[in-house]
Amino acid sequence: MAKLPKPEELSKIDYTPPKTSWMDTPVVFKEGMFCHGSKPKSLDIVGFPNPRDWRPADADWKLPENWKEILLEGIAERLEKYRSFRLFMDICVRCGACADKCHFFIGTGDPKNMPVLRAELIRSVYRKEFTLAGKIFGKMAGARELTLDVLKEWWYYFFQCTECRRCSVFCPYGIDQAEITIIGRELLNLLGLNIEWIAGPVSNCYMKGNHLGLEPHTIVGNLEYMLDDIETVTGKRIKPTFNRKGAEILFVTPSGDLFADPGTYTCMGYLMLFEELGLDYTWSTYASEGGNFGFFTSNEMGKRLNSKIYAEAKRLGVKWILGGECGHMWRVLSQYMDTWNGPADFLEVPKSPITGTVFENAKSMKMVHVAEFTADLIKNNKLKLDPKRNDHLNVTWHDSCNVARGMGMLEEPRYVLKNVVNNFVEMPEDTIREKTFCCGSGTGLNASEDMDLRMKGGFPRANAVKFVHEHYGVNMLANVCAIDRATLKPLMDYWVPGVNVCGLHELVANALVMTGEKERTTDLRGEPLPGIEQKEEKA
Amino acid sequence: MKAIISFIAVLILAAIAYVGVDVLNMQYIFGVVIPYLAVAIFVIFMIVRILKWGSSPNPFRIPTTCGQQKSLPWIKYSKLENPSGVLGVLGRMALEVLFFRSLFRNLKTQLRDDSQLTYGEAKWLWAAGLAFHWSFLIILVRHLRFFTQQVPAAVQLVEMLDSFLQIGVPLLYMTDAVLLGAITYLFLRRIAIPQMRYLSLMNDYFPLFLIFGIALSGVLMRYFLKTDIVSVKMLTMSLVGFSPSIPQNPISVIFYIHLFLICTLFAYFPFSKLVHMAGVFMSPTRVLANTSRVKRHINPWNYPVHVHTYAEYEDDFRDKMKNAGLPVEKE
Structure with a gap:
């Protein structure tokens, strides 16, 4: 290379x-400008x-x-x-x-x-x-x-x-x-x-249910690690369920959230939020991928991978589906899933068991984005939040291309964000919302052999972050996209050192005051909370 | 080079009309046969084109959402930029077609020496495009006076407004000047901006020169080289009435050049990029409402696909699942 x-x-x-x-x-x-070609095995598995x-x-x-x-x-x-x-x-x-x-x-x-x-x-x-x-x-x-x-x-x-x-x-x-x-x-x-960075995840997802090829026991194991970390931070032991029939809600998130930080912090955020709500939900190891690299391959492959979500919801007998933070996942879900694999007439119109809000906007496809879900919770005062715990962060918001231009989810995450952090700055207006810039590594281009391409493609995004970093001291780039979480970090390290990357629900969980939690001294990353260091010194 | 060839092509077209009428006296061919032919080509092949577009379905609902979606009732959504129904789409399309909404967003991206990207206002393309299209439309409406016995009041009103500056004899139509100016700008920017020059094809220069030629010959005819307007109307009315005849009093050759270039435009239209006139009304990213979560969008060619079922998955991993304490369907 x-x-x-x-x-x-x-x-x-x-x-x-x-x-x-x-x-x-x-x-x-x-x-440095292109990826490795697809391997025969990856194409064989899906019959390409x-x-x-x-x-x-x-x-x-x-x-x-x-x-x-x-x-x-x-x-x-x-x-x-x-x-x-x-x-x-x-x-x-x-x-x-x-x-x-x-x-x-x-x-x-x-x-x-x-x-x-x-x-x-x-x-x-x-x-x-x-x-x-x-x-x-x-x-x-x-x-x-x-x-x-x-x-x-x-x-x-x-x-x-x-x-x-x-x-x-x-x-x-x-x-x-x-x-x-x-x-x-x-x-x-x-x-x-094809390129292997797409073909490999596609064949993984087809056989094992997720792009990363995490097998069922590995998914459980990975979540266990996160539960340990949550216990360290909050003193609370959470026990999520997997493949559980009769749960009210099936939760599907991109597998990137299960695998590496900073995605795992976002995942811890979901776990903590759902625990605090007492949500009757289940994870699935079969439908363990919300993202869809099949979509970057062919319409047919996209449909084949996507089929697992409704199929699993039907098998488990849930009422509706809640989706994690992701970008292209949500373009696929909102503009393709119901057409491909619907009608999901075995599900009910999503209704928040906490607030009673009926998500009429998902009446047919029966799936709600977790940012929509959480915005509704906050609006209805169902969460106890202490945004001061995020005071060490100066956050800006990256609209992910697909939720911005293939769905239009712009305000929900901002509303959540403004309620969980005190320091929020927008990037220049021509680089956000419907005019947002890609991370430069979407659609399966987030490999390691095409770093030149990724850094060049991500330049406009990074450039806007650099602007708010230099002018307003922004040190955290928040977003709702698993690919962003994986790719913006190296992009920031390259162009704007000193800026970190996180998902929305990591910030939610930082601010979330849980019943019976111990006094928190660190955030989910184990960094001391603002004010804590001074307290310790005084003591 | 592509521009020069296009320019020469239009010159040749004008020369053909000149020679055909002035030297060979083929008034009937250029005044009757070719116009009928051109209009027939235009109508037939535009219909063919539109039917062809229409015959391909919109398998998926893929609006480009340029604003907040309709979701929770307390979040204000963008009815025009992210329409949730027919009314919104009508509004979005009206803005798009009448005012070029999307082009209005245009920005000029620039990399400063200190490596900072800036996004400046760039409304000239929008302004020139809008000026060009509206002028063209108004000129077209004005020309209706040649195709109606009694000039409709609406046409007269348009003429009056268009000439309200009251300059010159005959009165100057503002749209004539605006059209020529706008085309000139659109041409110059294609030549002057390196990227534009690089991506432009003959397909881009030719229609610009052709329309410039049409406008110029029209202007010459109206303001400088006098033409027997009564005879022109006799000809056009005979064409409209399907009893074509060339008037006794000769019409000057500039009219035939004007007409022949228009005929070329009509005949060229359905095979060129100019079909965007009709295509814009069918663009799936703009005419589809963002309703795919509320109401199932049907793909007419949706077909069953191979999937890896849960049963197969459990067969692959049953032991591992049991060891991890996961429930299984079959023991």
């Missing part, structure tokens, strides 16, 4: 386009085509002989299946409004990372093969032949897009590069051209 350049070098970005036109500039695979050992940087990708035919048929099929795709191939006027909205373009200066050009990579082939003008006028009409070079370009750039949809906010026709990338990746998967 090439060494990651220093931030001073990486932030010198050259926006000058190449001398040669983009059609005549073949793709160059730069070390063309499992083999291959390396993206190799000239020979070991493609089936009729690869071109497969792709063209694949495009034709998808044009008939998706109005989005068909329309977005035709109506772009190349006004360029999307160009400098993409974090990968801002961070790399590579013109093919302008959403408009990334889409042109596939649009040019569409024109050649599927439109009269393209067939007659060829290059003059912006059409070009599908060649191996073009295919490689697709691969390189469709894995330099995190489907964050920021471009589609600014597009006058709502053209969504995420749709084009989703379909582009689906096409690549017809030839076995």
Whole structure:
């Protein structure tokens, strides 16, 4: 792996386009900018085509002989299946409004990372093969032949897009590069051209229920560690249940929360909150993944992985489902799950057993985001909170792309946040809410071999954090996304040292006054609470 | 280069009309046959295009949410940026189509020397786009006077408003100037901004030059090279009445150039990016309401898929589950 350049070098970005036109500039695979190719085993497990050992940087990708035919048929099929795709191939006027909205373009200066050009990579082939003008006028009409070079370009750039949809906010026709990338990746998967960082978690999730491949006993074991830590902090021993039939609520969260910090602190937050509420809920080791790397593979794979959630809710006989903090998980749940695997008519409309609030907004899909759930609790005064315990933190809020632009959950987490911390500062307004910037590592690009790409893609996000860090002393970047929790930490260490990353419910649990708890001296991370050190010194 | 070729293409088109009418005297071809043909192509192929879009379903409900969702009753939600029903969508689309809402958001991202990113106001594209489209529409409405025996009051009103500055004889229509100005801006920004130049295709320059040519020939005709307007109306009315005839009094060649460029635009339209005129009304990220959690959205081609069932999962892990104290279905 090439060494990651220093931030001073990486932030010198050259926006000058190449001398040669983009059609005549073949793709160059730069070390650190792409992920390892999928392993045969990962594709085999889920029955994907063309499992083999291959390396993206190799000239020979070991493609089936009729690869071109497969792709063209694949495009034709998808044009008939998706109005989005068909329309977005035709109506772009190349006004360029999307160009400098993409974090990968801002961070790399590579013109093919302008959403408009990334889409042109596939649009040019569409024109050649599927439109009269393209067939007659060829290059003059912006059409070009599908060649191996073009295919490689697709691969390189469709894995330099995190489907964050920021471009589609600014597009006058709502053209969504995420749709084009989703379909582009689906096409690549017809030839076995996935990346292992997606294909591996997909096969894990299919067989074991979660991306990380945590087996049932490991999930229980991991939670035990967290329960130990909670006991240390609060003096309370919590006993959650797993795979329990007859529970009122099934709780599903991204498996990242079960595995590594700072996600685990968020997970401790859920455990403490639910304990304090006396919630009748259960974890599942089978539906142990809220996220969905299948969604980054193909629509069908997304549906296959997602099916476990409703299936498990039915098997356990719960009334409704509560979902943990995640980003893309919630785009999939809110815009796809009910369509894919519904109707969930065996469930009831979610109703908070604590406040009696009926979540009419989830009437059909029957699943509530934990931030919505907690906002309702706080509004109804059901939690005893001591935000002073978070006074050592100066928090800013990162809207995760998918909950912002694929759902619109903007105020709920802010409401919760404002009630559990005293120091909250927003980042500049053009970098939050619907205009929020991606962490740069979404859609399965959070591997270790593509660090250059991740640091470049995350540059705009980090840059906004740096601004509030320097101006307002922000030292904590809170969010509701498991991928963010895993990827923003290295991003902060690289660009804005001194800023930590946490989930919303870590802060909730810090502030949450639990019945019968001992006097807390540390936060969930074992850091002394503000005021405690001085107290000890005085004593 | 792409711009130059596009420019030359439009010049050639104008020359064709000039030679065809002025040298070869093919008034009937250019005044009757080609206009009918162009309009027929436009109508037929636009319908084909729209039916084609329509034949592909929206399998998923994928609005781009640009504001707060409707969730808890005490949280104010954004009816227009994140619509929860038909009314909201109508409002969102009205803003989008009439005022280019999304383009209004445009920002200019810049990297300062101290590595700070800034996001500046960038409303010129929005302003020029809006000026261009509205002028075009008003000019189109004004032209209705050539296609109606009695000029409708509404058209007269538009004409009056458009010329209220009362400059020159004949009175200057503001939209003529605005249209030319806006096109010029849209062209210059394509040439001047390196990224724009890099991503632009002939498909982008050609319509700009073509519309510029149409506007310019129209302006020349109205203000400078006089044309027998009565004869023009006789021709257009004969076309509308499907009893086409070329008027006795000759119409100057500039009219035929104007008309031929318009015909080219009509015929070119359904095969070009200009179809965004119709496409914008069908864009799933804008016309779908954010209701997928409230009401099940049906995918017409949804099909059963292979899944790894709980029973299979338990078979894989039964012993481990039992050892960890987890309940199992089968012992």
